[in-house]
Every structure is written in structure tokens, then in C-alpha cells.
Amino acid sequence: MVDADGVVEAVNDLAADTLPDEQPGAPLSTSWLAAAHVTRPGPVEGPVEGRVGERTFEAQPAPGPDGTTMWWLVDVTALRDAQRALRIEQRRTEFLGQTAQALTASLNVERSMETAAQLATTHLADAAVVVAPQSRNRLPAVFCVHGGEPVHALLAVDPEDLPGLAEAMQGYPPVPSRWIDPAAAPAWLLPEGMTEVGSIMVIPLPGHGVPAGALVLLGRAGRTAFTDDEVVAGLFAARCGAAMSAAWMYAQQASITETLMRDLLPPTLRRVGGVEFAGRYHAAREFDRVGGDFYDVHVVGDPGADQVESLTVLGDVCGKGLTAAVLTGKIRSTLHALLPMAHDHQQMLSLLNGALYDRDNTMFVTLVLVSAVRHGGGVRLRVTCAGHPAPLVVRAGGEVEAVGIDGHLIGVLPEVESTTAEVLLAPGETCLLYTDGITEARGGPLGDTMFDDERLHQALAHCAGMPADALAEHVHMRAAQWVGAGHHDDMALVAITAPPDRAGRIGKG
Incomplete structure (x- = not known):
């Protein structure tokens, strides 16, 4: 009182x-x-x-x-201690939540390293260095000081130069964080603007089964060491390691996918042996680059011969997306291996059918083969179909004719039969190969009407005398406009055109 x-x-x-x-x-x-x-x-x-x-x-x-x-x-000592611990844990939780959100915002390896370095200097230390596993005898690293921007470097150094770094990057067996005497730090470790170092901690970055690298935290001389944050530093490092590991895995998978995809993408067509070629491809799903439709143009025989023959292949595999694309790759590789038999379409189709036929397999493919060679002022074609829509010929006067051929699907029956027709293209005339994704595309004013054969014929009737690329673009554009934003199957088409004569005339005369 x-x-x-x-x-x-x-x-x-x-x-x-x-x-x-x-x-x-x-x-x-x-x-x-x-x-x-x-x-x-x-x-x-x-x-x-x-x-x-x-x-x-x-x-x-x-x-x-x-x-x-x-x-x-x-x-109230116990109460205040509990409240203080709760506030610290709330700050830690908030920090780690922000860390997880920032690190998962990108699957780019370099961006993940930048984010880890910036977060570390914002919350844990005066400077940080994020080191990734060695690549071609170099250590990829990102340096960052508090309030600064991350700086990338490719270090030609030995991890053994920094005590604890080599062990931290081994990944297995796992090692704990390690405090380092600042006097033992190599010169390359210090970021620009960081002169006197009072404390250093090397923390492993655990990945998904493989080491993701290491995090080095640096504190200025005179500053209280970050011992109180050692636990949160370890949790932070675990999140950084997981994010970097996921980014590395994504980059590796993307590289593999790109390599495999390169052989599945439709080729860029050009003039071969004096014959014009043009193609268009549109996958069924906007996020797919490949699907079940495909085309190729191969040179048959000696490219330096007086008359160069080509073989055009256009096909439609049952299904969509990656599953169909895998079968597409197999078919294209098989046909490429069968090019020495390009003079005999029936034999090529029979051998391909033998490679694909499986009683337990429901996948199949429709094909059209066209051999083309210059003949006089025009082009002579040999056309064979295997369960595929017949090609259309656009004559010089605007007439549109279907090539009268048919044949069996490939991969369904033990034996296949097909018919071959010979077609002569006068200068300026075109033979169009297409998949049913063009004619069966649904859209129009009502949104569910097929583009159908009649509209395709009408579109081609206005293409007389057009170069191959212009004709292919016109047909593709008309079909795409008809579909609008609606769903559609894979679309593919190839235009084979006899160039106009030297005087620029088309037709026979």
C-alpha cells in the first residue's frame, strides 16, 4: 500500500x-x-x-x-513467455507461408534461386549465397545482400574451399547446418558490398531424392548471430530445396519432352524436285502441340538426279493427344525406314500393317500416299489410300475432282488392300490431301453443323491457280473460322501443286 x-x-x-x-x-x-x-x-x-x-x-x-x-x-512470466513464443511462431509461420508461396510461383531454376536468396536476406541474414549442384565443373550460384538485387555467377571453384559446403551438397547421408569460422571463408564467397563478416552458416538444401544445393547465410561483424533463427532457417532451407529440386526436374523433363517432340512436330514443307508443297496442322486441344494427324514429304532416291521423286504421307491416327502422338511417331519412323520400297505403295502399306496389327490393340491409322515427279510441264502423281478420305484435285478452271481410290484401315485386319490411281496435274493445278478433322469440324451459325465435303469443295473452287501455300492457308482458315471457339478434332492438310510454266501460265495452254 x-x-x-x-x-x-x-x-x-x-x-x-x-x-x-x-x-x-x-x-x-x-x-x-x-x-x-x-x-x-x-x-x-x-x-x-x-x-x-x-x-x-x-x-x-x-x-x-x-x-x-x-x-x-x-x-505473468509464464503467460508472457507463452505469448512471446506464440508471436514468434506466428511470424515464423507467416514467413514460411510467404516463402512457400513465392517459391512455388515459378518452375524456373534461376528464378527459384533468386527468390531463395532474396527471402533469406530479407528475414534471416545480411547476405546469402544460394549454390546449386555442379554443372560442367562450375558451381551455379546466386549472391544477394540485404536490400539488393540477386546476382548470378558461374563459379570455377572447388566446393572444398568452403568448409561444410561439399558435405552439404552431397545430399546423402544428410548433414546438419554448420557454423563456419569467418576467417576460413574464401574470397569468392563474399558478395559485393559485404566486407566484414561476423558469422557464417552453411545449410543443406534437401531435394527430392537428390541434393538441390546449399544455402550460405552471412551476418555482418557486430551483429547478433542468427542462432535464434536456426530452426526456421532449416525449415526455410527445406522449402527452398524442394522448390529448386522441382524446378530442376521440370527443366529436365521439359528438355526431354522438347527433344522427343521435335521429331513429332509436322515438318516445314518446301519445293521438292520442282513440285510445290505446303502443309497446315492444328491440334484438337489448344495446349497440345502434337496429336493423331501427321504428314511428311520424303525425297525418294538420289536428290541430285534429273528427275527427283517425292513421297508424301498424310495420316490420321485413332485418338488424340500424347497417346496418339506416340503411335504417330512409330508410324512415321516405320514409313521412313520403308522408303526404299516407295515405288510400291501396296507393299509399304502391307509391311506397315504387319508392324501395327495386334489382335488386342484397338488403335489404327488411315493413310494416303502420294508419289510426285515432274512430267513435262506438269506433275505426275501416284495416289494410294488406306481408309482415308480421297484427295481432291483443283483444276485450272476451278473444277474440284475427287481421286477415285479406296482401301482398308491400317492396323485392323491381318491383310490390307488398297487401290492406286495416277493423276496428272497441269501447271497451276493442285492435289489436296486432308484429314477428316477438316470436313467434320463442327461450328457455323448454329455451332453444331459440320463443315462437310460440300463446303470444302466450294472453298477449293475459288483456289484455282493459287500457289500451294496460299491454297493450304485458305482452306485451313475457312475451317478454323467455321469452328470458331468450339471443339474440333485434329486438322491436317497438304497441298501438292504443279508450278505455273515459265510464262506464268496455268493449265494446259
Whole structure:
């Protein structure tokens, strides 16, 4: 109990044990309590808080009628410690949540390393170095100082130069974080602007079964070392390692996919042996690059011969997407191997059918083969179909004719039969090969009407005398416009055109 002048009037036994310096008749000596008492003349409201040794107390005032104040002391040390621990854990959780969100925003390896370095310098240390596994005897690294931008480097150094770095990057067996004597740090470790280093920690970055690298945290001289953050630093490193490992795996898979995809993509067509070729391809799904439709143009025999013959293949595999694309690759490879037999379409189709036929397999393919060679001023074609829509010939006068051939699907029956027709193209005339994705494309004003054969014939009737590329683009554009934003099957087409004569004339004359 303290009077209005700040003199202690009474101290109970518990208060005497807690505040042994407080004696009745003497001024209140506990500084934080005395300050609260002096600054609160009159009625006192609300508690104050202060330290007594290693303990934290809350003092609750109870004013008396004669100007005295009774201060009741409550030990809140455990409560405050728990609240402090909760705030620290909340900050850690928030930091790690932000870390996870930032690191998963990109599957780019370099960007993941940049993000890890920036987050580390923002929350954990004055500077950070993120080191990735060796690549061609170089260490990819990202340096960052607090408040600065990340800097990439490709280091021609030995990981053994920095104690603990080689072990951290081995991945197995796992090693703990390691404190390093700053005097043992090599010169290459210090980022620009970081001169005096007071503390260094090397932390492994665990990946998905393989090491993702290491994180090096650096603190300036005179700064309290980040021992309190060692636990969160380890959790942070685990998230960084997982993100970098996922980015590495994605990059590797993307590289493999790109390599495999390169052979599945439709080729760029050009003039072969004096014959014009042009193609267009549109996968059924916008995010797919390949599907079940395909085409190729091969040179048959000696490319330097006076008359160069070519073999055009256009096909449609049952199905869509990657599954169909895999079978497409197999078919294209097989046909390429059968090029020495290009003079005999029936034999090529029979051998391909033998390679694909399987009683338990429901996949099949339709094909059209066209051998082309210059003949006089025009082009002579040998055309064979295997269950595929017959090619269309656009004559010089605008007439559109279907080539009268048919044949069996490939891969369905033990034996296949097909017919071959010979077609002569005069200068400026074109033979169009196409898949049913063109004619069966649904759209139009009602949204569910097929483009069909009649509309294709009408579109081609306006293409007389067009170069191959212009004709292919015109047909593809008309079909795409018809579909609009609707769904469609894979679309593929190839135009084979006899160039105009030297005088630029088309037709026979």
C-alpha cells in the first residue's frame, strides 16, 4: 500500500518476498512501479507491467478513499513467455507461408534461386549465397545482400574451399547446418558490398531424392548471430530445396519432352524436285502441340538426279493427344525406314500393317500416299489410300475432282488392300490431301453443323491457280473460322501443286 506521496505504508509477506527492497515508511523504490504511481494522481486505472529480476509482474492498482493506492502484483512470466513464443511462431509461420508461396510461383531454376536468396536476406541474414549442384565443373550460384538485387555467377571453384559446403551438397547421408569460422571463408564467397563478416552458416538444401544445393547465410561483424533463427532457417532451407529440386526436374523433363517432340512436330514443307508443297496442322486441344494427324514429304532416291521423286504421307491416327502422338511417331519412323520400297505403295502399306496389327490393340491409322515427279510441264502423281478420305484435285478452271481410290484401315485386319490411281496435274493445278478433322469440324451459325465435303469443295473452287501455300492457308482458315471457339478434332492438310510454266501460265495452254 502506497500513499499519495509515494511512501510505502504496508507490505504483505508475499510482496516482501518478491520486493525485498520495499519497506514501510520508505519511498517506493521499484522504478517502473514508482513511475506508474507518480504519473497517476487521483483515481488510478488499469494495470502496469515490469520486470523484477528474471520475472515479469503485472501490477493492478486499487485506489483507496484516503488517497492511498493498493498495488496487487500478479506473476505473468509464464503467460508472457507463452505469448512471446506464440508471436514468434506466428511470424515464423507467416514467413514460411510467404516463402512457400513465392517459391512455388515459378518452375524456373534461376528464378527459384533468386527468390531463395532474396527471402533469406530479407528475414534471416545480411547476405546469402544460394549454390546449386555442379554443372560442367562450375558451381551455379546466386549472391544477394540485404536490400539488393540477386546476382548470378558461374563459379570455377572447388566446393572444398568452403568448409561444410561439399558435405552439404552431397545430399546423402544428410548433414546438419554448420557454423563456419569467418576467417576460413574464401574470397569468392563474399558478395559485393559485404566486407566484414561476423558469422557464417552453411545449410543443406534437401531435394527430392537428390541434393538441390546449399544455402550460405552471412551476418555482418557486430551483429547478433542468427542462432535464434536456426530452426526456421532449416525449415526455410527445406522449402527452398524442394522448390529448386522441382524446378530442376521440370527443366529436365521439359528438355526431354522438347527433344522427343521435335521429331513429332509436322515438318516445314518446301519445293521438292520442282513440285510445290505446303502443309497446315492444328491440334484438337489448344495446349497440345502434337496429336493423331501427321504428314511428311520424303525425297525418294538420289536428290541430285534429273528427275527427283517425292513421297508424301498424310495420316490420321485413332485418338488424340500424347497417346496418339506416340503411335504417330512409330508410324512415321516405320514409313521412313520403308522408303526404299516407295515405288510400291501396296507393299509399304502391307509391311506397315504387319508392324501395327495386334489382335488386342484397338488403335489404327488411315493413310494416303502420294508419289510426285515432274512430267513435262506438269506433275505426275501416284495416289494410294488406306481408309482415308480421297484427295481432291483443283483444276485450272476451278473444277474440284475427287481421286477415285479406296482401301482398308491400317492396323485392323491381318491383310490390307488398297487401290492406286495416277493423276496428272497441269501447271497451276493442285492435289489436296486432308484429314477428316477438316470436313467434320463442327461450328457455323448454329455451332453444331459440320463443315462437310460440300463446303470444302466450294472453298477449293475459288483456289484455282493459287500457289500451294496460299491454297493450304485458305482452306485451313475457312475451317478454323467455321469452328470458331468450339471443339474440333485434329486438322491436317497438304497441298501438292504443279508450278505455273515459265510464262506464268496455268493449265494446259
